[in-house]
Amino acid sequence: VTVTVSATTSHPIPTTLWGQMFEDISSGDGGLYAEMLQNRAFQQVTPNTTAALNAWHSVNGAALSVVADPIPVSSALPNSLQVTVPAGTTGPVGVGNEGYFGIKVTAGSTYTASFHYRFTTASAFKGSFTVGLQTAGGQLLVSTSVPITAANTAWAQVNVTLRPTRSASSTANNFTVTLDGTAASGQTVNFALFSLFPPTFKNRPNGMRVDIATTLAEMGPSFFRLPGGNNLEGQIISQRWQWNATVGPLLSRPGRVGDWGYVNTDGLGLKEYLDWCEDLGMQAIMAIWSGFSLGGAAIAEGALGPYIQQASDQINFVIGDPAKSAPAALRASLGHPAAYPLKYVEVGNEDFFQPSTYTYRWHDIVTALQTEFPNIHFIATSDTFNPILSPNPLQYDVHVYQTPTWFAQNSFFYDGFERNATTYFEGEYAAISLNASDIFGTPADGRLLFPTMQSSTGEAAFMTGLERNSDIVFSASYAPLLNHLANSQWTPNLVSFDAGNVYPSTSYYVQKLFSLNRGDAYIPSTLPTPLGTLFWSVVRKTSTQEVIIKISNTVGTAAPLTFVLPFATVATTGTAQVLSGAQNASNTPTTPNLVVPKNSTIRTGKTFSYQAPPFSLSVLTFVAH
């Protein structure tokens, strides 16, 4: 095919075009959020049940139970882990935590451990806690001891650092707190809010896991959608995500039953999200709850007042004036007096599930909040222009999960959209199944476990269309972003991980290649065949006087292209960054780097040819002006 490139650009490309969608779907706790202990504070569990002890186990005969503490460590954390040292035990007796399906222990790293404790009975007991890391097989990796007394029953906090001198050979390790069985015979201690942190990304307290954070940062994202996705909504109204329950000291964060089948600690809360955005230079696309929960309950018309107030407080926490707003003053007191950048606020998530009530929910929420925050753009989440909403949304969030073929054949999805000042956020998209009649089915029915080169080049084709239509598409993000392989709620994901490693997928490299090779203006060219198999986009990077051509070949035969450029000066060589592999090739824990981008030098010029490999995304960059 011959591609003739225009001499002039058609439109500027928004700086926010490529970014990340995030929610806790086995991706926050035990993932991006660096806390290593699972069920660290016994939040939202039923005392005196086995389930309440999830991830905890007895060491050498200690009697364990989660109790509703009559003297809780805080009102937000009513449960304690009660540990009794039975008479007659010898050696270290206490508790162990196995982490989020493992604990990685690296020599030379400094781990910060803490926990609260209180003796239930005061006594003359003097002893010490031994706090450490050991392999599941019982081999000591590192430990330290902390002298204690039972002089009173008041809560006290232990803070220690652990520096292993050797790395563990696997992630099958435990965090342990023990007493000497003989010395502590008969003692009962209540524990609360344990924590074990490795070094964090940019050394942020209560921060992010370095390897996952680094992998995400390397995509160069421009926005971060938070906190969901389904995980915003709650199965029932009382379980919705509430910003104010996720800020301030961990002792005052109750956690919540998340929407993906497990308790969220909310240690990764609104301020951690905003600081993360600041660290990566991203804008937050922040959602507010829209009065609808996944079980189907919606707040009645006219009763939204308290929820609109809560949303107003949430926005004021982000951008308000500390001198005028309590939530903004709270932000300042937590160390960030300046406002965070915020332009977009999404009203709910996928409200196309209940359009009948979204008409008044959108109206009441946006009418109130647009007056208070005139510079905020509110994003609607119902189907575009159906139902008709008032005030008329200027932004919509469009989601699509489909087959690789659908993506390859719908790169013109936005070409036909009316240019009526409405702009679009392609907030969730991914090729997830090979079975067009059962997109959300099981792997046995065509669902992908990991992205493949067929799914990733389908997405790349679709993304060339998003670039071409970036006069009305202002942001786009693959979903879901992350997931823990040992506890998946959804496949495929952009980046998988386990306790020890991170596994960037083929789709991750597609996202990264588009994000790191942006233009600031779109250059029209010969249009691809909408129902064809080969797709491209051409952009200009003014700062470097470069032209960047992205080519997606979505089938297994190489595709020759000839480019004809009208520019006076065109370099004779350029670079090609090429991601190519077999149709079903995936990066997985067994083949983590099967398909990664490879760079080469290519011949370019006013007219030049290029052959796109089978199942490939190519990014050609060269100086031309």
Ligand SMILES: O=S(=O)(O)O[C@H]1C[C@H](O)[C@@H](O)[C@@H]1CO
């Ligand atoms: O079950 S779905 O509605 O398809 O869930 C999808 C859509 C929702 O916004 C997001 O949380 C989730 C996976 O990314």
